[in-house]
Amino acid sequence: MHSNLDINVSSEVGTLRRLIIHSPDEGIGKVIPTKAQEWLFEDIIHLETMRKKEYDLYLKILLYFLDYEKIHSQIHQIDLPESERHFYKPDKKDYFNSDKVIEPQALLASILENPNLRLRMIASVCAHEGTSYLLQDELMELESSVLARTMISGILPDKRMIFPPIPNLIFTRDIGITVNDHILLNKPKKKARTRESILMKYIFFNHPMFQEYTDKIIEITDPEDFFLLDEEEQNKKIVTLEGGDVMTVAPNHLLVGVSERTSIHAASKVVHEMHRRGIVDKVTVVKIPAKRAYMHIDTTFTQVKRNLWVLFGSFSKEGLKKEKGDFISSLGGQKSENELEILQYVKGQDYNKPIKFDYLEDLLNDISLNxxxxxxxxxxxxxxxxxFPFGRREQWTDSCNVLALKEGVVIGYDRNDKTAEGFKKQGIDIIKAEDLLKAFKNEEKKPADIKDTLILLPSAELSRARGGSHCMSMPIKRDPIY
Known part of the structure; x- marks a missing residue:
């Protein structure tokens, strides 16, 4: 299982066939208030509620759409009372192992069976975390499944906490993006996400699942002389890239956000690399304000169908015009705090003369039509x-961050009521994840029957982690949409 699988994503809405997700691990339950922001969490999460009452529904929805025969034949075995439910973790005996909905912890455990890789990975992680030398020997003695769990959660079987948690690994979108048949790896801005990056690099370059793609894995790095620059110059030229700022919207077109987490120099490198390798013809850079509320471009817009998008109204044509109001620009020429800059770079054309889009809707319309x-x-x-004020309130809880299971069928959070009303106005049906799963289980419906639907996921705890279903997914296989 998991070897030589076809990898290709050429749109945001083609039927989803395979993805990587990480269900919440025990490390999330160890985040404390004084470290929450350093570890990039806004709040303290109740792990059991997040995992068993919310994320489990997300996981089952994905399995029904991507691995129907397997999940449907075993649903009664895994649909147990919450106190008995352990199908979500690879180190549990009743783990539901799917080659369609893939858990990186399982991939990690697999490659840790290789003694050489085990030694190298332990050394890499321990060096990054600054642990004692003797701890490496202790880790070498752990079973692979236990070691994988420890590498992610930071917790040993005896409950000692030896590393900080990496709670953001649930947002697998950020670790890498599939661009046609290539994988673009991240380079996180925050130290709290570096261990994620280390672990996933080992997986991508060493797991049999990716062995046919190692020459198609793209790493974006700092300039060669970066370490020679002073701190001020480094801050100007730093290369940071996270997957929430990258969207493969069409076979010939990649979007890259410049945001709080992705730097302008990273975007430049992506443009050059995509064109040099001939992966796409067009790369459009979408520069948004570097604010925590927005973080990545996929918190401000995502795609529902080839001709339907959900976006943050303050970044819309109407929103930007309204914000400018009656301000006379000649008084000082200041820009709106939410103003965007959208620049498209086409292979073979002068990079100093990019195509400019005035508004986000103009770009999205061009993608849909052309x-x-x-x-x-x-x-x-x-x-x-x-x-007002629901546009801003619901953007904060990921109203614009939906994952397309197929064209027109997306998963979003149930707390974004007004946004759901907007979906209804565009002819999209609304159904709760729990109700849909019940219909699947009772064979009243099948995934193939579901059209133009927003599936609402319980989100009291998930939304507090500041990421939606789009963030919580790394698609590695979608059907072409034409």
Whole structure:
């Protein structure tokens, strides 16, 4: 299992066939208030509620759509009372192992069976975390499944906490993006995410699943002389890239955000690398304000269908015009705090003369009509249905961050009520994840029957982690949409 699988993603909405996700681990339950922001969490999460009452539903929805025969035949075995449920973790005996919905902890445990890789990985992680030399010997003695769990959670079987947790690994989108048949790896801005990056690099370069793709794995690095620069110059030229700022929207077109987490120099490197390798013809850079509230471009817009998008109203044409109001620009020429800059770089054309888009809707409309060949007008759903103050409130809880299971069928959070109203106005049905799973289980519906639907996931705890279903996924296989 997990060897030589076909890897290709050429859109955001083609039928999803395979993805990497990481269900919440015990490290999330060890985040404390004084370290939460350093570890990039806004709040203290109740792990059992997040995992068993929320994420489990997400996981089952994914399994029903991507691995129907296997999940449906075993649903009664895994659909146990919460106190008995352990199908979500690879180190548990009743782990549900799918080659469609893939857990990186299982991939990690597999490669840790190799003594050489085990030694190298332990040395890499321990050097990064600054642990004692003797601890490396202790880790070498652990079973592979236990060691994989410890590498991720930071917790030994005897409950000693030897590393900080990496709670953001649930946002697997950020560790890498599949661009056609290539994988673009991240380079995280924050130290709290570096261990994620180390572990995933070992997986991508060493697991049999990716052995046919090692020459198609792209790493973006700092300039060669970066370590010689003073701190001020380093801050200007640093290369940081996270997957939430990258979208493969069409076979010939990649979007890259410049944000709080992805730097302008990283975007430049991506443009050059994509064109040098001939992976896509167009790379559009979307520069958004470097604010925690936005973080990545996929917190401000995602795609529902080839001609339907959900986006943050303050970044819309109407929103930007409204914010400028009656301010006379000649008084000082200041820009709106939410102003965007959208620049498109086409292979073979002068990089000093990019194509410019004035508004986000203009870019998304161009993608729908010209890249995805939509024959109907492009439509937009706005966060909070563009009602004050719900647009901003619901953007904060990931109203614009939906994952397409197939064209028109997406997963979002149930707490974004006004945004759901906007979906209804565009002809999208609304159903709770629990109700849909019940219908699947009772064979009242099958995934193939579901069209134009927003599936609402319980999100009291998940939303407090500051990431939605789009963030919690790394698609590695989608069907072409034409």
């Amino acid at each position: 890249d995805l060949h939509s024959t109907t007008p492009t439509r937009f759903i706005y966060s909070g249905d563009n009602q």
